[in-house]
Amino acid sequence: MAKFPPGTWDQLRDYFSKIAPISVAEFEDLKPSFSPSYFPKNSFLLRQGELCLSMYFVVKGSFRIFHINDTGQELTRYFAFENKFGTNLTSMIEGSPSVENLQAVEPLFVLEIKKATFFQLVETIPQVNKIYRNILQNAYITSQRRIYDLQGMTALDRLKWLLEQYPLILSRIPSRLVASYLGISQYTLSRLKSEL
């Protein structure tokens, strides 16, 4: 079942190249820190309350990061597609229990790196330090944008914005989850889609 895609390591290599170029030899040294794993659709990489001990690089498929609040409502804040790193950074940084779940939305192939290994590489390998800084910066910029976009926009404007910014989300993710990403109800989203 679930054969691991060829070219997996090339994807990771390309990711590095774009941010912190790395020699073939250096990359070979890094490889053993990552292990390929597969998660079936809907399975969980991490559950609310657990400690987040790994980062994941998406090779194929997608997963989402979401939170369930006290009223039982799901709030999704991120969809990770191919060639993106994703994890619960907060739990990893603070070593605190995760308030978020990571769940495969599509059948998911990832490269996993343990938190301890990762932070060790951050301290010892300049390229990884740079990668980490880049991840933090992007995570920050993305969530910043999200705050402004969620606040003070009507439901319809949010949908239009999503269509422009992240069309992948609309094409690959079930509506119910898209709604929980936009912070609107599935009913409203359904109605709005007919108005463009």
Add this chain to the structure above:
Amino acid sequence: MAKFPPGTWDQLRDYFSKIAPISVAEFEDLKPSFSPSYFPKNSFLLRQGELCLSMYFVVKGSFRIFHINDTGQELTRYFAFENKFGTNLTSMIEGSPSVENLQAVEPLFVLEIKKATFFQLVETIPQVNKIYRNILQNAYITSQRRIYDLQGMTALDRLKWLLEQYPLILSRIPSRLVASYLGISQYTLSRLKSEL
């Protein structure tokens, strides 16, 4: 006018101590990179559309970071009080025009460091690298928390949350701005305050 508070440098030194301890001599080397400046209440440190070229360390007073959207509505996302760094990180990182304004809410004394100087120190001085990483991490964690707190919480819950998490905001910041921080109208906020 506006005499600069004594102990200013101690505040910065203390900030470093907590995150990346630094020797007296090293700190002396760093000092010239920071310049004290004063902003009267309501004056702007940065306006939407400009490039963000500095970081600010608050010595006394407070400033806010906010955005004006197309419908003219103000959205505040951060209040910086004493002993916090604040800036438009996104504009600084990307070198892109700021979509945010920085404005003194109270009479404001800051230590200012130029972007170029700062990033140079990040690359050359390990302690500053660590400070930057810490700033990024905290900025990220804070905005993460904010996303969940804004989404799917009623106006009353938001107010209660603010009271718990950031009582300083309620005691030092005018209601109109608090409302723009919580993403609710000033009218609703006013009504809600009477219900506790």
Add this chain to the structure above:
DNA sequence: TCAAAGTCTTGCTATAGAGCAAAACTTTCT
């Protein structure tokens, strides 16, 4: 110290969007 500007409160009205329930449609599994 008092007028002017700014801020906060409160009554009223209007509305976007929530949420239930049932029907239509789609996917999954055996």
Add this chain to the structure above:
DNA sequence: AGAAAGTTTTGCTCTATAGCAAGACTTTGA
């Protein structure tokens, strides 16, 4: 292939909150 499970759509109702306007209160500065 067909039953069961899951998802999306749609009608209907209800509520939280926006936003105006007018009055009370507070701050500012000459």
